[in-house]
Amino acid sequence: MHELGIMTGVMEAVETSARQAGATGVTRVTLSVGEMTEAIEDALQFAFEVLREQNELCSDAELQVNMVKPRSRCLECGAEFEHDRFHRFCPECDSFATELLCGRELQIDSIEVDIPDEEDAKE
Numbered sequence: 740m741h742e743l744g745i746m747t748g749v750m751e752a753v754e755t756s757a758r759q760a761g762a763t764g765v766t767r768v769t770l771s772v773g774e775m776t777e778a779i780e781d782a783l784q785f786a787f788e789v790l791r792e793q794n795e796l797c798s799d800a801e802l803q804v805n806m807v808k809p810r811s812r813c814l815e816c817g818a819e820f821e822h823d824r825f826h827r828f829c830p831e832c833d834s835f836a837t838e839l840l841c842g843r844e845l846q847i848d849s850i851e852v853d854i855p856d857e858e859d860a861k862e
C-alpha cells in the first residue's frame with residue numbers, strides 16, 4: 740500500500756523530531772499532501788492509525804491532512820491554473836506544455852508534542 744510507505748517515513752521523521760525536542764508524546768501531526776502524489780486521505784489516516792499503535796510516542800497522536808490541489812503554469816501563455824490529477828492542459832490556450840508548480844508535495848507542516856515542564860517533573 741502506497742500510503743503505508745508514506746506514513747512509515749512520516750512517523751520516523753515525527754519520532755526523530757519529537758525525541759530531539761525532549762517530548763514525552765506527540766499530540767498532533769499536520770501534513771500537506773499534494774494530490775499528484777496519488778495518496779488518498781482516508782488511506783493515510785488508516786495507515787497512521789495502524790502505525791501509531793506500534794509507536795509509543797505517537798500512540799495518542801491525531802493526524803490532520805491538508806490535501807493540496809495541483810497547480811500548473813502554461814509554458815505557452817503563462818497562465819496559472821488549478822487542475823486535477825489527470826487534466827494538466829492550459830484552460831486559456833489548450834496547450835499541454837505546462838509545468839507543475841505544486842501538487843506533488845508531501846511534507847510535515849507541524850508536530851505538536853507534550854514536553855514535560857521541568858518545574859513539574861518531580862516524579
Ligand SMILES: [Zn+2]
Nearest residue numbers: 813816829832
Ligand atoms: Zn496557455
